[in-house]
Amino acid sequence: MSHEFTFQRQYRGALQAVLLDWAGTTMDYGCYAPAVVFREVFKRQGIEISIEEAREPMGAHKKVHIRQITKIPAVARRWHETLGRPCGEADVETMFTDFIPLQLACLAEYADLIPGTLETVAAFRKRGLQIGSTTGYTGEMMAILQEEARKRGYQPDSTVCATDVPAGRPAPWMCLANAQNLGVFPMESIVKIGDTLPDIGEGLNAGMWTIGLAKTGNEIGLNEAEIDALPPDDYDRLIDRAYLRMNQAGAHYVVDGIADVLPCLDAIESRLARGEKP
Numbered sequence: 001m002s003h004e005f006t007f008q009r010q011y012r013g014a015l016q017a018v019l020l021d022w023a024g025t026t027m028d029y030g031c032y033a034p035a036v037v038f039r040e041v042f043k044r045q046g047i048e049i050s051i052e053e054a055r056e057p058m059g060a061h062k063k064v065h066i067r068q069i070t071k072i073p074a075v076a077r078r079w080h081e082t083l084g085r086p087c088g089e090a091d092v093e094t095m096f097t098d099f100i101p102l103q104l105a106c107l108a109e110y111a112d113l114i115p116g117t118l119e120t121v122a123a124f125r126k127r128g129l130q131i132g133s134t135t136g137y138t139g140e141m142m143a144i145l146q147e148e149a150r151k152r153g154y155q156p157d158s159t160v161c162a163t164d165v166p167a168g169r170p171a172p173w174m175c176l177a178n179a180q181n182l183g184v185f186p187m188e189s190i191v192k193i194g195d196t197l198p199d200i201g202e203g204l205n206a207g208m209w210t211i212g213l214a215k216t217g218n219e220i221g222l223n224e225a226e227i228d229a230l231p232p233d234d235y236d237r238l239i240d241r242a243y244l245r246m247n248q249a250g251a252h253y254v255v256d257g258i259a260d261v262l263p264c265l266d267a268i269e270s271r272l273a274r275g276e277k278p
């Protein structure tokens with residue numbers, strides 16, 4: 001009989017760390033900084049793209065993001081109509097080369113913290129959680145953002161960029177590198193929090209609990225004042241769509257913004273205490 005039963009090890013301890021995204025999660029309400037620059041680099045090639053097209057692959061490594069925009073059927077069609085040839089890898093390289101200085105030049109303009117960030121980070125610390133971070137920005141871009149964040153009182157313990165690992169989101173490598181930097185395991189003792197579908201993908205792929213932020217980031221893609229000015233019906237439609245998309249991506253929890261995540265941590269710790277895994 002004995003070979004018919006097995007025992008499974010369960011982590012029943014507390015949460016040890018959170019991994020936060022940057023734009024749309026802790027700063028840059030509406031995730032505007034990359035979106036405006038993606039439109040500009042396509043414009044320099046003679047191609048107009050909509051803000052929705054610019055935002056669609058958000059969360060990925062920025063060069064991967066440019067390549068993914070070129071593969072949106074409507075963009076590919078306009079490219080071919082305008083330039084008489086398909087967009088190739090050399091065009092992606094050219095646009096990424098244009099992207100870097102344009103993004104560096106305007107990052108600091110979009111560096112204000114999202115309301116509730118400092119209070120929530122303080123609450124994380126009070127719970128004994130370490131704070132890591134992941135981003136689709138390059139190391140050079142992050143150097144600027146980290147300095148702007150520090151001036152505003154936010155300093156995570158670890159930051160890993162898409163350019164530090166073999167592949168950015170949705171691959172899990174940035175999350176695993178953070179775990180290593182922080183000296184934290186198992187992965188089910190860590191929670192990933194972010195505003196895009198690739199954020200949710202990287203958290204799940206790393207075996208972590210994952211929380212999506214529907215209101216403050218790329219899914220709605222508007223800043224706080226713009227959201228406040230929306231007619232209620234429009235807001236309801238946009239926020240419902242964001243919650244649905246993030247839930248369908250597999251997020252364990254979806255909330256409006258970082259200010260709303262603390263109750264989710266309580267719920268996750270109850271689930272861990274019962275022996276549940278992400």
Ligand SMILES: [Mg+2]
Pocket residue numbers: 021022023024025031059194195196217
């Ligand atoms: Mg983001």
